[in-house]
Amino acid sequence: MLATLIRLVGDFELAEEGMQDAFSAALERWPRSGIPANRRAWLVNTGRNKAVDRLRRKIVLRGKLKLVGAEAAIGLQPGIPAEETAPEEVEDDRLRLIFTCCHPALAMEARVALTLRVVCGLPTLVIAKAFLVSEETMAQRLVRAKAKIRDAGIPYEVPPRAILNERLSGVLAVIYLVFTEGYAPTTGDTPTRPELCEEAIRLGRLLDQLLSGEVEVEGLLALTLLHAARLAGRSDGAGDLLLLEEQDRGLWDRDRIAEGVVLLKRALSRPAPPGPYAVQAAIAALHAEAKSFAETDWAQIAGLYQVLVRLQPSPVVDLNAAAALSMVDGPGRALELIDALAARGGLDGYYPLPAARADLLRKLGRADEARAAYAEAIALVRVDAERRLLERRLASL
């Protein structure tokens, strides 16, 4: 509904205020005069009228001539007919909203904040807590983002076919960022933030519903479901992180895994070739379906990482590919690859690199070097739970 109102009114803030006013009006009037046959149409049309009222009050108070033009423009918009609720129209508006909130002209943190606030409906305080900033900071971030949309003329549109895929990858990046912040938070002292994972999944489901048949939409949703399925096993009762090999697989959510696998199969059956999210989902599915760490199909995982390296070349992917390869070719070969990777630069300050070296050195029996590598990783890590895990690994040498 908000999505449609934004389209009719042409401004985020005004639309939100109008919608609140419409809800208040409904709570007041419907008990007396009965619930209208088409609630959505009533609310949207009332919301629009309330928005115009607010605009008029602003004109009176501040004499802003330019707002008179805005009022005329809103007046020109047809309201939505009382008789129909065209589902395609609702879906179009929701898609418009998602693409606008994730527009590349907005800074990434603004896209994330706006999407969580306006698409997911999370209160500003909840989003602030999730990203460990003050409510005031998050409120300001949202105000600036909406101002940029308005002042720079970011259109309220679903992007045209020609650039849709490129913009879609931007939307997926926002969803993925929300998920990973919940799965492996970059700040604070909780090992996971499941509520962020849930929002990311909710967003992924919405996008899949609105844009069906897209490989990477299905791939990302599958990936988030498969990872989220393992959340319960990721940390122990004391809030400490566990390695994959230490986790109690009995705690994993089998229903979610099943759902993720179904989605993955659907994604892989599409004519379009799988993208990075689908490949990562395939790797996650192999982990999720393995009975134990030892019985995992490492050869296939290593092979999938080679595909991922080609699709999404980056030093981080190279590091993960080397770690997977160590399970197939042994620690010596993987260590060579990782040392070569370290020499190329690009992963300076990234603690998983020395942490991976440490684990391989440990397997090779080179304990002193392993200790030095763990120490290097510990010096770089910023999240308490991750540091405690590394300290535990160091202590166990």
Next chain:
Amino acid sequence: MQYLLMIYVNEATRWGDEALVNSMRDKYATFTRDIIQSGEFKGGDGLLPSSTATTVRVRNGKPLLTDGPFAETREQLAGYYLIEAPNLDAATAIAARIPDAEGGAIEVRPIRQLQQEEVRQFGRAS
């Protein structure tokens, strides 16, 4: 809406190669003609290099002149276009066609609107 497209290039590399300079001149001629024909063009010019710039600041009523641009930057303002476009996506699409977008950077800034323009700004998106 009107937007100012500010063209930034690294002058040292941009003006050093004569073949590049000539091919760029042709590309700009084509691009400028195209956006004039489409009605998007409202103004635009190339600027002489930043070494020809003078910066004026008035402090306590006194004008102070310094030689050069207002700040030393890795890339320098080399030219601009003033365009008319319905929204930011249209404006950035035009900016991407500017020959120096490849290798340089184009800053896209909305012009402060007169009240007549506001009606169009709030007008219906697709």
